[in-house]
Amino acid sequence: MxxxxxxxxxxxxxxxxxxxxxxxxxxxxxxxxxxxxxxxxxxxxxxxxxxxxxxxxxxxxxxxxxxxxxxxxxxxxxxSLAALGMTAARDVDHFELVRTAASQLSEETGLGVAVVIWSNGPVILFNQSAVRGRVFDLRNGPVEMLHTAAGHVFAAYLPDAMALPVLARELKADGVFRNLREAQGRLEKIRADVLARGYALVELRALPTYLAVSVPVWNTHGEVAYGLTITSPASLLDTRARSPQIRALRAKGHELSRLLGAPAERWAP
Structure with a gap:
């Protein structure tokens, strides 16, 4: 400039x-x-x-x-700034803000992008699925927690009382549930992986050979409001932390968290 x-x-x-x-x-x-x-x-x-x-x-x-x-x-x-902010908070459509940012992220990276919320499990609210001319079948609606990147984000940051029943339910549906102690161990491993990496990385069971990477978008209460996810064939996605695609995803997650009024420690460098 x-x-x-x-x-x-x-x-x-x-x-x-x-x-x-x-x-x-x-x-x-x-x-x-x-x-x-x-x-x-x-x-x-x-x-x-x-x-x-x-x-x-x-x-x-x-x-x-x-x-x-x-x-x-x-x-x-x-x-004075607080007064302006409270007025803006009443007038701004937060989901439209997130949806617009997701579309921008898709344009920037050339990858599919999904916006996911939690409602007794992860639910896709918005999905831009075209990936450099390819189209895949990822639709809005409920998705698995165990086998989606946004699901792992919510599993990592939600209280056990919210995440563990959903994980146990999915393990039972897969026919691999043994007991809650084992399910708790699975949840703790997911949490440790996400916290160590700074984002969730999952191979999508619903879309073999596709990967998904997701970051949290925090709200003013310091809670995860959305999972912001990029999806791509594995051959097109560089999952290293410093790759341009991952950096773009994380930057967008930080930007949205700031705009939603999240505590600075959730988005500041």
Whole structure:
């Protein structure tokens, strides 16, 4: 982005914007990252500007109540911004926000994308299934917890009281249930794998040779609201943590968690 006249910013072929507004937004996000009150030098570093420039922005934000100064160069988000946020929370359709982001992720990666919620088991709410000209049969509705990546995400983060009965039910349906102790061990292994990797990786039983990778999208209460999943033939999906596809998925999950008001530790770098 390059500045034009009167602070006008140009981001390439798209519409021009006001660079100072975009810089101000980065400053607010830098404070949102926390934890707690944030020092001026950290605000400046996160926003990518000089401390003197950050101070000028913060002075105006404090005057408007969008930021609160706690003395000695420490800042929190302020009551005016909270009021704007509460109004936006009433007006914004959160699922439409997630659905739009999922479509963008599919365009960016060239892979299928699904948005999954929990309702006594994982349920696909939105599914964009075309993968570089290929079409596969992944439909909206209930899916298995044991054999889907989003199912593993929910298994990893939900309380045992919610996840274990569903896992036991699916083991019984597969004819491999022995006892709850063994089911508990299976649940703990899924949880450990997801927490160690930072995302869930599953070969889809419903679609042999296809892989799915899923990350949590957190809500304002610090709970998993959605599982955001990419799906692909194994030959097209690089499952390494630093691959462009996995990084794009995780970045989108962090972005959505921030927009849904999740605690900063769930999305901040």
């Amino acid at each position: 390059t500045p034009g006249k009167a602070g006008v910013a140009s981001a390439g072929p798209g519409p021009r914007g006001i660079q100072s507004i975009e810089t101000g937004y980065r400053i607010l996000v830098a404070i949102q990252m926390g934890p707690g009150a944030v020092a001026l030098k950290d605000v400046a570093s996160r926003a990518g500007i000089a401390p003197s420039a950050a101070h000028n922005y913060l002075t105006s934000f404090v005057r408007t109540g969008m930021v609160k100064s706690e003395g000695r160069g420490m800042y929190r988000l302020g009551p």
